[in-house]
Amino acid sequence: MIAKLKGIIDSKGADWLIIDVHGVGYLVEASARTLAALPPPGEAAEVFTIMLVSETAMRLLGFATPQERDWYALLADVQGVGPKVALALLSALSPAELSTAIAMGDATMLTRAQGVGPKLARRICSELKDRLPETLSVPAETAAALAAQAPSGLVDEEASAEAKDAISALVNLGYPKTQAASAVASAIQEAGEGADAARLIRLALKGLASA
Known part of the structure; x- marks a missing residue:
């Protein structure tokens, strides 16, 4: 099983790339997003891979992360x-x-x-919906931007800054204030009082999706 390749990008196509690893060229199928994220031909790169094996062929799929x-x-x-x-x-x-x-x-x-x-x-x-990876995240800058767009007076003054940002972000995504506040409260119970807004949003979204 090949899990990662590290070498020089030899060439790229619409949905593939060839990466040269110590003189051996590996043909790797990839998404448009992965191809755009990788450097141009001639530069070093690291590609995370999955190998697909069938009765008639072996294929490598590559990913930037x-x-x-x-x-x-x-x-x-x-x-x-x-x-x-x-x-x-x-x-x-x-x-x-x-x-x-x-x-x-x-x-x-x-x-x-x-x-x-x-x-x-x-x-x-x-x-x-119940199998979202722990890598699910909402970048802090995104949470802050969503919160900034929400109307003033949206959340209780007693709430922490992180909870306010999380509730405001959920409301801006279309959830009613009461539902958003309830979801964030459940997220705080699961994550603890010290959780940042991005983690609270992630947990609240998972709770709302499974409700």
């Missing part, structure tokens, strides 16, 4: 999602966008990917 590789494994495990569709989803959406879409049950967001219709998108949300 371990998070993308983990998401591929999750997506490919859903009925109706093969390697091509899983890579299409990773081309259309970042791991953070996938996390948010599935946590919120936003099937429409998943249909951005080629080959993903409404029925398959709903199945992905349903099957993966």
